[in-house]
Amino acid sequence: MRFILLMVARVFKDVADGFFHIAAVWLVVSRHGSGGGTALFAFCELIPAVVFGAISGPFLERHLKVWWSGGYLVRAASILTLVLFSLTGQLVLVAVYIVTAVQSCLNSTDEPIVVAVIPRLDDRHLQSAYAQVQSVDNVVTIAGLAGAGFIVATVSPAFTLELSAAMFLVAAALASWISTGISTSHEGRIVVSRSVRGTIRSYVSDIFKGFRIVNEVPRIRVIAIGSSIINLGLAPFIALLPIFVRYQLHGSAMQLSILEGATALGSLAMGILLSRAQFDQMRLFLFGSLASGVAMSLFGIQRNTWLAGVLLMILGVAQIAINVPEVNVVQTKLPEIQHAQVFAALSSQSLALLPVGLAVSGVFATKTNTGYEITFGGGLIMALALWLGVRRISFRSSGTLRDSEDDYSG
DSSP states (O other): HHHHHHHHHHHHHHHHHHHHHHHHHHHHHHTSHHHHHHHHHHHHHHHHHHHHHHHHHHHHHHHHHHHHHHHHHHHHHHHHHHHHHHHHTTHHHHHHHHHHHHHHHHHHHHHHHHHHHHHHHHOOHHHHHHHHHHHHHHHHHHHHHHHHHHHHHTTTHHHHHHHHHHHHHHHHHHHHHHHHHHHOTTTTTOOOOOOHHHHHHEEEEEEEHHHHHHHHHHHHHHHHHHHHHHHHHHHHHHHHHHHHIIIIOOHHHHHHHHHHHHEEEHHHHHHHHHOOOOOOHHHHHHHHHHHHHHHHHHHOOOOOOHHHHHHHHHHHHHHHHHHHHHHHHHHHSOOGGGHHHHHHHHHHHHHHHHHHHHHHHHHHOTTTTTHHHHHHHHHHHHHHHHHHHHHHHHHHHHTOOGGGGOOOOO
């Protein structure tokens, strides 16, 4: 029952995310209209997650319930603040960037929390359970993005933001209900005579331990390196998609939401497949890398909306093929107590190169060359896929790639 409620909470959270994203990015496009503006938006949407995700891991396990429901409440409050600025027309872009950064920080905690909660609700089929959550996420994302584009185009971004805040409030209530009865390794522990300095030292030690584990477990280390390069290659797409849609495809907020919905549709299809079939995690990651690179390379050089939608569906398939191994390798190679902590470190390390990519994309972007930057990023991802393939063949032929060597015993 609680697993079903978890998915319902994700429904409200995902719709809220989609509504906020489309409304906020279209505020930037309509008021700024350049690659620099959307690159800065992407920076605020993604980079705070790198920093906050890196330091939040130990806190999540200690205070899982508070972070889960409390994070949704803060996200709702910050969005309502943005609504006030958008209605007054003053400092709207500044407010968009600040609120987006707040959303980014708190959104970075959501996936580690879910990764930690799922084994406590359904520990029998972890890949299947997580794939089901991903499938629900993507069904809702499709509807949410389409609805957001329609509401932004027909009503206003401010009203779309109000709906987003309301759905975060519902998600907070559900998260609070689900977390009742979920125990964590630290809750209920009474700490006696621990100084503030000692507490801080303990948290810092746990943060570094998460990163150390990422780099000590071979499969997690390879996935962390690969994901960081994939995100670097995706940076031009992430930063410049709204500009590409408006000036290369001559579209609107509706077209942008439809294309992002196409990505979610591809993710949905892959999520359904992974909920019914088991695949080798590294092969799955390699496939996702290659498919992502090919899709991005072709996306940047085409100018047809329908073809763009097909390519983004392939990208959606690739994203799930990349994301599921990231989660599953943590859940299967490490003890439950370390899931949230290590996944937070893995997520942050995976996003480490993204600031560079976003900065370069924004600096060199114009209204006419955005496609070429996206294609270049796709080529970088394909080079990564080639490296992973050669590495895997080399390790297989030498007999050094064995699951037993991947387990963490520290």
